[in-house]
Amino acid sequence: MSEVLVLVDHVDGDVRKTTAEMLTAARRLGEPSAVFVGQGYAAAKEELGRHGAAKVYLAEDAVYTDHLVAPVAELLADLVGRVSPAAVLIASTNDGKEIAGRLAIKTSSGLVTDAVDVQAGEGGVTTTQSVFAGNYTVTSQVGTGTPIVTVKPNSIGVEESAATPVEEAVSVEISEAARAARVTARTAKEKSGRPSLAEAAIVVSGGRGTGGDFGPVEAFADALGAAVGASRAAVDAGWYPHSHQVGQTGVSVSPQLYVAAGISGAIQHRAGMQTSKTIVAVNKDAEAPIFELVDYGVVGDLFTVLPQATEKVQEHQG
Amino acid sequence: MNIVVCVKYVPDAQGDRGFESDHTTDREGVDGLLSELDEYAVEEALKIVEAGEGEVTVLTMGPDDAATAIKKSLQMGAHKGVHVLDDAIAGSDSAATSLVLAEAIKKCGEVDLVITGLASTDGVMSVVPAMLAERLGLPQVTFASELTVEGGTVTIRRDNESFSETVEASLPAVVSVTDQINEPRYPSFKGIMAAKKKPVETWSLADLGVDASQVGLGAAWTTVTDTQARPPREAGEVVTDEGEGGAALAQFLADRRLA
Numbered sequence: 001m002s003e004v005l006v007l008v009d010h011v012d013g014d015v016r017k018t019t020a021e022m023l024t025a026a027r028r029l030g031e032p033s034a035v036f037v038g039q040g041y042a043a044a045k046e047e048l049g050r051h052g053a054a055k056v057y058l059a060e061d062a063v064y065t066d067h068l069v070a071p072v073a074e075l076l077a078d079l080v081g082r083v084s085p086a087a088v089l090i091a092s093t094n095d096g097k098e099i100a101g102r103l104a105i106k107t108s109s110g111l112v113t114d115a116v117d118v119q120a121g122e123g124g125v126t127t128t129q130s131v132f133a134g135n136y137t138v139t140s141q142v143g144t145g146t147p148i149v150t151v152k153p154n155s156i157g158v159e160e161s162a163a164t165p166v167e168e169a170v171s172v173e174i175s176e177a178a179r180a181a182r183v184t185a186r187t188a189k190e191k192s193g194r195p196s197l198a199e200a201a202i203v204v205s206g207g208r209g210t211g212g213d214f215g216p217v218e219a220f221a222d223a224l225g226a227a228v229g230a231s232r233a234a235v236d237a238g239w240y241p242h243s244h245q246v247g248q249t250g251v252s253v254s255p256q257l258y259v260a261a262g263i264s265g266a267i268q269h270r271a272g273m274q275t276s277k278t279i280v281a282v283n284k285d286a287e288a289p290i291f292e293l294v295d296y297g298v299v300g301d302l303f304t305v306l307p308q309a310t311e312k313v314q315e316h317q318g
Numbered sequence: 319m320n321i322v323v324c325v326k327y328v329p330d331a332q333g334d335r336g337f338e339s340d341h342t343t344d345r346e347g348v349d350g351l352l353s354e355l356d357e358y359a360v361e362e363a364l365k366i367v368e369a370g371e372g373e374v375t376v377l378t379m380g381p382d383d384a385a386t387a388i389k390k391s392l393q394m395g396a397h398k399g400v401h402v403l404d405d406a407i408a409g410s411d412s413a414a415t416s417l418v419l420a421e422a423i424k425k426c427g428e429v430d431l432v433i434t435g436l437a438s439t440d441g442v443m444s445v446v447p448a449m450l451a452e453r454l455g456l457p458q459v460t461f462a463s464e465l466t467v468e469g470g471t472v473t474i475r476r477d478n479e480s481f482s483e484t485v486e487a488s489l490p491a492v493v494s495v496t497d498q499i500n501e502p503r504y505p506s507f508k509g510i511m512a513a514k515k516k517p518v519e520t521w522s523l524a525d526l527g528v529d530a531s532q533v534g535l536g537a538a539w540t541t542v543t544d545t546q547a548r549p550p551r552e553a554g555e556v557v558t559d560e561g562e563g564g565a566a567l568a569q570f571l572a573d574r575r576l577a
Contacts, residue, residue: 011480068458068485069448094444094461094478101445104413105452110539111412113443126543131442132335137546144539180457181491184473185484196479202576224577242463242498243479248331248439249355249497251479257576267331278576279554280567291556296570300559308564313577316568 002030002086003055005079007072007099008048009091013040015047017199018091021156023051025118029125030086033057034165035079037064037072045165052161057170063179069095070178073102078172080107080146087125089118092150093198100150109145116155116254116275125149133267134274153198154254189243197227197244202257203276205229205246207269209262209283209302212239216306217261223313229253229273231263247272261302265290282306319372319467321363321431322423324450325356325391327384328440335440341542342409342535343440345381352387355435357394357502358495363433364395365500366467373397375426379407379418385518392513393505399518400426406523409535412441416449418533421526423454431472432492436461447494457487463498 004026009016019034026032034053036044041058048056057079064071076088076099088103090096092114104111117128125147129138142148197203204226206217214228221228230240232247246253248271258276263269265281265288273279274293281290286299298305329335333348363374376391378384379402388399402422410418423429432454437444451458462474472493473486505513523530531537557566571577 068460070451070458073452097444098448098458098460101412101416101443101448102452104445104539105416105449108413108539110541111445112540113445123543130548132440133331135335135548136337137544137548138341138542139544139546140540140542142540177455177457181459181485181487183483183485187482189480189482198479224571243477248442249436257571271331278574280570282563282567286556286558293551293554294556295551295554296567297554297556298559298563298567299556300563305559305564305567308562309567309571310564312565312568313571316572316577 003033003083004030005076005085005088006032006034006053007076007088007090007096008034008036008044009093009096010038010040010044012038013043015044016091016196017158018151018153020047020051020158021153022089022091022151023048023053024159025151025156026089027052027161028118029120033085035059035076037075039065049163049165050160051158052163053165054163056165056167058167059170061171063174066183067179068181068183069098070102070181071174073099073106074174074178075170075172076103077106079170085146087147087149090148090150092152097150100148104148107145109148110142111148112140112142113150114152115149116152118149118151118156130275133271152252152254194221195225195227197229197246197251197253200227201255202226203229203246203253203255204259204261205231205263206234206240206261207231207263208233210234210239212237214240216303220259220306220310223310231269260290261306263290264288265293319367319370319430320375320428321366321372321433322375322377322426322429323356323359323363323391323396324419324432324434325360325376325378325387326353326438327351327378327380327387328353328438331439336547337545340409340535341545345383350383350386352390353435353438353440355437355439355497356387358497358499359433359435360391360394360396361500361502362465362495366431375400377419377422377426378402379415379422381408388518389513390505392516393509394503395509398516401518401520402526403520404523406530406534409538410533411538411540412443412445412449413539414533414537416446416453418523418526418528419446420450420453421528422521425521425526430489431467432456434494436494436496447492451492454492456490456492458492459485459487460494462493462495465493465495465499
């Protein structure tokens with residue numbers, strides 16, 4: 001059975017859920033081989049085995065973290081040449097997509113980004129994407145080279161399958177050109193204790209209607225174990241950090257439940273959340289376009305509706 | 319300082335976007351415009367040149383109408399335009415796009431910086447800047463929310479969910495910028511008038527030495543096999559809060575096992 005390379009999405013060995021999703025998808029296409037780049041493998045090992053990684057390629061050299069994506073693309077291109085995988089799966093993050101882009105050029109291979117599903121089809125690997133603000137579903141196949149697919153977080157149901165991975169350290173001569181962009185400083189962001197936006201099963205977002213007070217949004221999010229998002233209007237006003245912006249120019253999310261509070265639902269925002277499974281909105285304006293999308297909507301003041309809902313949810317959880 | 323800004327002409331996201339029968343983007347049904355995210359790239363290039371010296375060339379590939387994207391950029395203040403126009407380009411994927419743009423950039427001569435937006439608002443792949451860097455053999459410093467150019471070095475700040483990073487590279491380099499980097503200017507009346515006199519060159523694939531067999535729908539490395547409009551969402555229930563809206567919301571979530 002052909003190997004399927006999965007580039008492990010992690011922060012210092014803390015494996016993100018996307019990796020388990022990719023390993024699950026990889027098992028449909030062949031035998032998953034995780035590619036672990038950077039530090040912290042000891043912390044990641046158990047998780048990779050639990051999701052069926054038959055093999056782990058380990059690249060712990062600092063060259064991969066001291067530079068932007070080019071060295072990782074060179075490493076993967078070398079592996080693609082050596083093992084002729086059935087596919088390469090990479091998380092659909094900014095870095096992930098760029099690694100995939102470079103790898104596609106290096107190996108003359110077709111590329112699909114933001115796949116929400118990956119299956120073994122008759123003509124090879126078949127991918128599904130959701131485009132134009134979620135209004136179209138696109139199916140694609142790669143006809144040239146090795147299918148390179150970036151997988152959108154939270155799209156594929158995780159199934160466990162235990163394996164004891166064989167480990168192989170890999171080192172590749174990284175070109176001078178790939179070392180040209182140097183990371184000169186890196187500051188870790190403060191952890192909020194909430195799940196990360198792209199991966200969260202539930203997201204509660206606030207917009208212009210919060211008037212800058214995200215208190216009720218955060219409280220409701222915490223009651224639901226949710227991540228907190230923000231609309232562009234709220235971010236532009238300086239009320240919430242840009243890293244939490246949901247939408248076309250921010251993070252694209254696809255959770256089980258999306259709650260939009262005080263968000264009108266401009267097209268750019270909808271583009272980033274329209275594929276959420278269940279959509280709920282709270283807004284004072286009954287005419288807000290967000291209500292066209294909802295499974296459940298409350299026309300009302302978020303400052304009274306959210307605290308009441310928070311209290312009821314907490315009661316329900318007992 | 320010579321800067322090339324790559325821009326794209328896209329269907330307006332406010333419109334009803336869709337696909338042709340060959341699964342390429344429908345460009346007839348919806349008005350097109352300069353991709354909103356490219357305005358930040360044009361603005362940043364203008365700021366760099368205004369702070370020192372040099373020239374901003376705006377580069378696009380696409381059908382006749384794509385000249386609209388160049389025109390808007392010239393009205394903002396870019397100095398000249400290059401339009402790669404060739405029937406064979408239609409349906410090109412990201413790999414072919416990066417090939418054509420890379421050859422056009424080479425033909426522009428001495429280029430210190432290539433600046434792009436973070437993604438186009440139609441394909442939203444975010445891969446062309448990295449592909450360009452790969453093809454041109456240049457460093458890429460992408461997703462910049464701040465940018466400075468000094469003494470032959472470009473330094474950017476970029477953020478992701480976990481980190482805030484400072485990255486630097488020697489010129490020439492490929493840069494992509496986010497919508498956090500600046501506030502794009504509106505074309506002034508003077509700018510609109512001046513744009514009419516600015517040079518726009520039109521290059522064919524032959525001018526770039528690119529063979530038609532390397533681009534277009536037929537040469538795509540990835541084939542779209544199907545495009546389906548998603549069935550419209552069924553209208554959900556909307557209630558008006560008269561004191562119990564929050565409780566009703568909590569009950570809805572409990573019924574769906576979401577809380």
